[in-house]
Amino acid sequence: MxxxxxxxxxxxxxxxxxxxxxxxxxxxxxxxxxxxxxxxxxxxxxxxxxxxxxxxRKKTWAKEAVLEAMASTVNRDPTAYHYQFQDDPYLSPRTSAEQKLYSMSQESGRAAAKYFVDSNPKYFTKDFAEPHIPCLMPVSVSLSLEEVSEEALKERICLRKVGAAVEMYDQLVQAGTTISKQMTYDLLDLICFYGDREPAQEGEPETDQMDASAEELRRKRGRFLRAFDTQRGVWRENNNAERLFRLLPERDTRCYSALIRGMVKHGAFVKAFDLYTDMLNNRLTADVNIFNALILAAPELREAYTEKMDFITELLTHMSQQKVQPGLQTFNSVLKALRRCGTLAKTFSLHTLSEMKALGIAPSLATFNHLLSIFYKGGAAANNQTDILQEVLSEIEATSFTCQDPEDVWFFSSAMKICMETKDMKLGYKVHSLVGVGENWRLLGDSYQQGMFYYRFFSLLCMMEHMDVVLRWYRQLMPSLYYPNPQGMRDLLQALDTDNRLELLPSIWKDVKSLGHDNKSELVEELLALMAREKHSPEVQESFADCALDMKASFDGDRRKPNLEWSPAALCHVTTLLLRASRVPQAWEMMQLFKAKNRIPSDALLEDFLSQCSGAPTTAVELVKLSAAFCLPATPKLAQRVLVECDLSEDQRTTLSELESSWEHNQ
Structure with missing residues (x-):
């Protein structure tokens, strides 16, 4: 050829x-x-x-190339729900709570389907998928090897059957069977990772496996344990991991590493350092995984900030003496530990970042997240300059990241929080544009973290941008990316008020209803107060009156959500809006609600209502009766106005005179 x-x-x-x-x-x-x-x-x-x-030569294309090419030609539709919520339009979530419920329901359904498929593989023998998707094919989850052998032990380790694997190991030892060193290490890794407990099944709450001592430790050291984000209990004394470790004829760095990391993972910090000392006494050299775990646990064993930093420095010195090459996780562990060292950590953190660059180790988003947490600690970003964040964004501008650390997903939310606290719109746009680079959007985290990111970005827009810009972003983000919570909608209302764009309030009310926030009393009353605060053109007042009647339905009751309670302010606002649109009969129905709900109307509302009743003497007299029923001080004044301004019959005049004399007598 x-x-x-x-x-x-x-x-x-x-x-x-x-x-x-x-x-x-x-x-x-x-x-x-x-x-x-x-x-x-x-x-x-x-x-x-x-x-x-x-x-x-002939070009060979991947089987997904056509799909990838087609996907690159389609942009996100801002008016549509997220693609994962489009299976059933009726069930498409409208609020963040419904979004979480929908996501959890989908995940629960997948877990149930996977369990059924894996438990009954004989019913799923044919594969029609093109290309082949291995993760969708049945995987055996039941034990098939019952004889006592190393293969059976391997099967139990692969299926993460902790108790069964330990039992099989003991049977092999009692039978005098020689077990390979690698198989023993794999078993030790399994026991240490799960803390000598059975792993939680999909959808099963992990807290069910925690005993009282674990709960007590979580209460005492809750903040630090949450920082690890992997706690499932406590390290039990003389558990199977320690027993297996003592049975090993030869102990090397590999087995010490598994046990130390397990102890740190499950809260046995003192025992982890004791085991590290024992390893050094046996003239063994630690590996990078051991140092990563010990650095994370170091701040827990010291009280003062200086002592914590000295302890971390001592571990780094040991690392250098033992010629252990640090990695990305090492520096991330150092920065994460420095977050618990107060303001003293700022200088040391910058030295750590410089050391990373000197060694040619590229930082991940978790690295920068720890750095921001050190410099903007305790929500004090509003009192500081944003120099560090500016330098970070300049460093990583137009860079596409992949997940290298579990805490990479916290960077964007933390950075946007700093922008919101410092009211720096320019930096906010930079952070948002970085999300759109490559596939950085995948590092926004779960639905909660993504919601927090977009809430902070939208809140910053409402504070700093022109209303037209805010509305443009509002239509781009909702509902495809962002479900505004009640506070987000209140921020939007404040922005409309600041820019004097109150004529848009009826359309905002429609969004409030679609988002399911029409049962939030504070939000509804704030929207009513903005519409009733001042008079507008007749066209705007008509739209406000229609909106007020629609909002009235939210107070009347809905079986699907709790009812709103009529407050005096809400009743006054709705009545005022109806009066300004010259809808007297509907306004009078609202006045009847004052009496039915035992709410007292304001004097200004009564006077405004009376101004609309000059041609309706019967309604005017009833209004005076209502004022007298509440024993309002404005009753005599209202009666005099009705006598002067309205064409009354003798019976109506007599009634007003009696009400006036009765009120004076009671006073």
Whole structure:
């Protein structure tokens, strides 16, 4: 094949030179001139007569290439729900709580389906998927090997059957069977990772496995344990991991590493350092995983900030003496531990970052998240400059990241929180643009973290940007990315009030209803107060009146959500909006609600209502009766106005006179 390809190349070169010479003679006689490109190609062919033309091989495309190409042509639709919520439009979530419930329901359904498929693989023997998706095929979850053998032990380790694996190991030891060192290490890793407990099944709460001592430890050291984010209990004394460790004929760094990491993972910090000392006494060298775990646990064993930092420095010195090369997780562990060292950690953290660069270790987003937490500790970003965040964003601008640390997903939310506290809109845009680089959006975290990121970004927009810009972002983010909570909607209302765009309030109310926030009393009353605060054009007042009647339905009751309680302010606002739109009959129904709900109307509302009743003397008299029923001080004044402004009958005048004299007598 190679020989034939070389012959084809020589044939093309020879004929190419012949053709060029012929064209040169032809064009030269006719007065044509060659272009510079053609002259260069002619010179290249003539000068390099031995160069062979390489025929490219057939291009092999991945099976997903067509799907990837099609996906690259489609942009996000800001008016549609997220793609994971589009299975059933009726069930599409409208609020963050419904979004969480929907996501958990989907995950629960997947877990149930996977359990059924794995438990009954005989019913799922055919694979029609193209391309083949191994994770969707049945995986055996039941034990198939019952005999006492190393293969049976391996099967139990692979299936994460902690108790069964320990029992099989003991049977092998009692039978005098020689177990390979690698199999013993795998078993030790399994026991240490799960703390000598059975792993929680999918969907099963892990707290069920915790005993009283674990709960007590979590209460005492809750903050530190949450920092590890992996606690499942406490390290029990003389558990199977320690027993297996003592049974090992030869102990090397590998087994020490598994036990120390398990102790740190499950809260036995003192025992972990004691075991590390024992390892050094046995003249063994620690590995990088041991130091990563010990650095995380170091602040727990010291009280003062200086002592914590000295302890961390001592561990790094040991690491250097033992010639252990640090990795990304090492530096992330150092920065995470420094977060518990107060303001003293700022200088040391910058030295740590410089050391990373000197060693050629690229920081991850978790590295920068720890750095921001050190410099903006305790929500004090509002009193500090954002120099560190600016430098971080300049360093990682237009960079696409992949997840290298479990805490990478906290960076964007933390950075946007700093932007919101410092009211720095420019930095907020930079953080948001970084999310759109490559697949950085995957590092926004779960639905809660993503919601917090967009809430802080939107809150910053409402505080700092023009209303047109805020509304544009509002339509781009909701509902495809962001479900505004009640506080987010209140921020939007405040922005509308600041920019004097209150005519948009009826459309915002529709969004409040669609988001399911129409049963939040504070939000509803704030929206009513903004509409009723001042008078507007007749067209706007009509839209406000329609909106007020729609909001009234939220107070009347709905079986699907708790009812709102009518407050005096809400009743006054709705009545005022109806009066300004000259809807007196509907406003009078609201006045009847004051009496039914035992709410007292304001004097200003009564006077405004009376101004609309000049042509309706019966309604005016009833209004005075209502005021007298509540023993309001404005009753005599209202009665005098009705006597002067309205055309009353003798019976109505007598009634008003009696109400006036009765009120004076009671006073």
């Amino acid at each position: 190679a020989t034939s390809g070389r012959h084809v190349g020589q044939y093309v070169n020879n004929n190419g030179r012949f053709l060029l010479n012929h064209l040169d003679q032809l064009f030269g006689h006719r007065g044509f001139s060659w272009s510079s490109v053609l002259r260069q190609q002619t010179a290249r062919i003539q000068n390099d007569s031995t160069e062979a033309i390489v025929i490219p």
